[in-house]
Amino acid sequence: MTELASLTISAARDALDAGETTSVALTEACLAAVEGAGALGAFAHVTPELALERARAADAARAGGDAGPMCGIPVGIKDLFCTEGVASQAASRILEGFRSPYESTVSAQLRDAGAVMLGKLNMDEFAMGSSNETSVYGPAVNPWKVDDRSLTPGGSSGGSAAAVAADLCLAATGTDTGGSIRQPAAFTGTVGLKPTYGRCSRLGIVAFASSLDQAGPMTKTVRDAAIMLRAMAGHDPKDSTSADLPVPDFEAMLSGDIRGKRIGIPREYRLEGTPDEILALWDRGAEMLRDAGAEIVDISLPHTRYALPAYYVIAPAEASSNLARYDGVRYGYRAPLSQGDGIVEMYEKTRAEGFGAEVKRRVMVGTYVLSAGFYDAYYNRARKVRTLIKRDFEQVFDQGVDAILTPATPSAAFGLGEKGQADPVEMYLNDVFTVPVNLAGLPGISVPAGLDRQGLPLGLQLVGRPWEEGALLDVAEVLERAAGFVAKPAKWW
Amino acid sequence: MSIDTSTAAHVAHLARIRVEEEELPALAEEFNRILGFVEQLTEVDVEGVEPMVSVTPMRLKRREDAVTDGGMPETVLSNAPDAREGFFAVPKVVE
Numbered sequence: 211m212t213e214l215a216s217l218t219i220s221a222a223r224d225a226l227d228a229g230e231t232t233s234v235a236l237t238e239a240c241l242a243a244v245e246g247a248g249a250l251g252a253f254a255h256v257t258p259e260l261a262l263e264r265a266r267a268a269d270a271a272r273a274g275g276d277a278g279p280m281c282g283i284p285v286g287i288k289d290l291f292c293t294e295g296v297a298s299q300a301a302s303r304i305l306e307g308f309r310s311p312y313e314s315t316v317s318a319q320l321r322d323a324g325a326v327m328l329g330k331l332n333m334d335e336f337a338m339g340s341s342n343e344t345s346v347y348g349p350a351v352n353p354w355k356v357d358d359r360s361l362t363p364g365g366s367s368g369g370s371a372a373a374v375a376a377d378l379c380l381a382a383t384g385t386d387t388g389g390s391i392r393q394p395a396a397f398t399g400t401v402g403l404k405p406t407y408g409r410c411s412r413l414g415i416v417a418f419a420s421s422l423d424q425a426g427p428m429t430k431t432v433r434d435a436a437i438m439l440r441a442m443a444g445h446d447p448k449d450s451t452s453a454d455l456p457v458p459d460f461e462a463m464l465s466g467d468i469r470g471k472r473i474g475i476p477r478e479y480r481l482e483g484t485p486d487e488i489l490a491l492w493d494r495g496a497e498m499l500r501d502a503g504a505e506i507v508d509i510s511l512p513h514t515r516y517a518l519p520a521y522y523v524i525a526p527a528e529a530s531s532n533l534a535r536y537d538g539v540r541y542g543y544r545a546p547l548s549q550g551d552g553i554v555e556m557y558e559k560t561r562a563e564g565f566g567a568e569v570k571r572r573v574m575v576g577t578y579v580l581s582a583g584f585y586d587a588y589y590n591r592a593r594k595v596r597t598l599i600k601r602d603f604e605q606v607f608d609q610g611v612d613a614i615l616t617p618a619t620p621s622a623a624f625g626l627g628e629k630g631q632a633d634p635v636e637m638y639l640n641d642v643f644t645v646p647v648n649l650a651g652l653p654g655i656s657v658p659a660g661l662d663r664q665g666l667p668l669g670l671q672l673v674g675r676p677w678e679e680g681a682l683l684d685v686a687e688v689l690e691r692a693a694g695f696v697a698k699p700a701k702w703w
Numbered sequence: 704m705s706i707d708t709s710t711a712a713h714v715a716h717l718a719r720i721r722v723e724e725e726e727l728p729a730l731a732e733e734f735n736r737i738l739g740f741v742e743q744l745t746e747v748d749v750e751g752v753e754p755m756v757s758v759t760p761m762r763l764k765r766r767e768d769a770v771t772d773g774g775m776p777e778t779v780l781s782n783a784p785d786a787r788e789g790f791f792a793v794p795k796v797v798e
Contacts, residue, residue, distance in 0.1 A: 309781070407758050450764055453761065516744060519742075519744050522737060522740065534719075538784060539784075539791050539793055542782070544785065551794060553794050553796050554719070555721075559721050561720045571733055575734065578706075578734065581717060591744050591747075592744060593754030594747075594754045595749065597755045598747065598749070600758065635737060638740070650758065651759055676759070
């Protein structure tokens with residue numbers, strides 16, 4: 211049974227095509243694995259009846275010769291996606307009991323491609339966090355473990371990463387505003403792809419920072435990311451920022467041949483304090499790509515160090531605006547009121563009780579940087595710096611660089627409760643390598659590349675040109691193959 | 704730039720989030736840490752740089768200004784904490 215749940219999408223597809231298994235069998239195997247993995251806290255809401263219903267429909271469709279590209283593949287959906295009639299609460303108390311009357315475009319496209327939703331995955335509240343610890347459900351736990359400590363699977367898509375790494379599903383959706391797909395993928399030895407901003411529709415994805423948010427696949431292999439991205443991507447008339455561009459067959463673009471490609475190594479990413487083994491892994495990654503025939507070039511992205519500060523102005527500003535909708539009127543939680551409380555007390559109590567500490571902090575920081583007298587000094591300045599950060603990347607691509615190689619994270623997975631307790635900025639530093647990519651709207655992918663000396667996975671990040679996810683995935687697959695990462699967490703849950 | 708407790712209280716009110724008096728000093732301290740961190744942005748020369756409006760250079764699509772959806776009051780109200788007679792109900796706002 212568990213063997214079926216450990217399949218990749220491509221292997222499951224082959225087995226389904228060959229009639230060696232059924233979607234019902236795959237789905238039952240995953241549901242059993244989910245059932246036995248309560249200790250991981252990866253799933254917040256499981257939907258077994260719906261899953262089996264869709265699995266039966268997928269088997270029937272396949273028998274009728276009408277199998278979509280994800281036909282019968284069991285997946286998990288991050289709780290940030292609205293799913294019709296199924297709990298969708300962005301891991302927040304303020305959306306407790308919310309039942310979405312419609313389906314997000316991305317999850318609808320996956321459903322229409324035949325994917326089978328197993329349930330909703332744990333995450334940081336409103337996708338704000340890097341450790342899954344801000345979730346109202348409690349943290350998801352990394353299936354990787356080296357001592358008595360429970361480790362974070364990263365965040366915000368921590369449940370997605372834990373579920374994929376622990377073989378509870380074949381793949382999962384994630385969203386990435388500052389690293390929320392790539393950092394958890396790196397912490398769990400899985401693959402996480404953040405597409406170009408605008409590649410996937412944001413309709414029905416609970417908004418955090420609209421100019422940065424992007425959905426993407428979290429999978430066991432690069433090939434699976436290519437398969438799943440194709441099903442998720444495309445223009446949506448209901449999201450005016452989704453790109454009206456053709457969606458190529460990304461899987462068919464995996465040529466395995468990157469001879470002559472120019473891979474940039476940005477010198478500004480060699481940060482003081484980065485552990486030696488992460489720098490060594492980065493060097494080895496560059497060697498692997500060189501051995502595969504790529505040309506390795508030193509590049510400069512001079513405004514890199516200003517990316518995190520710019521992000522921590524822009525993202526909270528957008529969050530403060532987006533989260534104004536949680537007012538206790540139209541949906542979600544409303545605080546009990548005292549005699550004589552008016553509408554302002556209703557708003558203030560509802561939001562104080564409904565939001566967790568990190569969300570409140572970011573909404574208030576955002577409110578501050580947008581307030582009269584500070585708008586120019588903080589918000590406008592951050593947007594100007596964002597222009598410069600994007601320009602850095604454009605100049606490098608203009609010099610003929612095809613992709614950029616960096617570490618994915620400044621450390622391996624850390625223990626739950628170990629970071630950010632005294633100083634929120636300590637947690638923010640986790641996203642130092644991933645945030646610039648969101649600010650520039652570029653595609654980025656985290657590929658598992660090795661284990662650290664404790665035995666925890668480490669990832670490398672590749673960043674591509676806008677809209678060239680196919681070429682990016684091609685390089686990523688070569689890196690994946692050369693790194694030969696096959697380790698799996700030992701089952702303790 | 705340092706945020707004191709009265710500024711923290713003002714910001715909390717602007718954000719419509721109730722913060723108890725005794726929590727204000729800790730909140731102000733957190734604001735100061737975060738704002739101290741983003742203070743680095745003042746080092747950047749942004750003279751003549753346009754603030755980013757859209758990360759992808761594309762013109763937003765337009766459509767005909769026509770009603771394309773609607774007529775589902777029950778669905779719209781289905782998640783309301785308090786809905787009555789086809790309306791969202793809130794505490795009295797007009798005397």
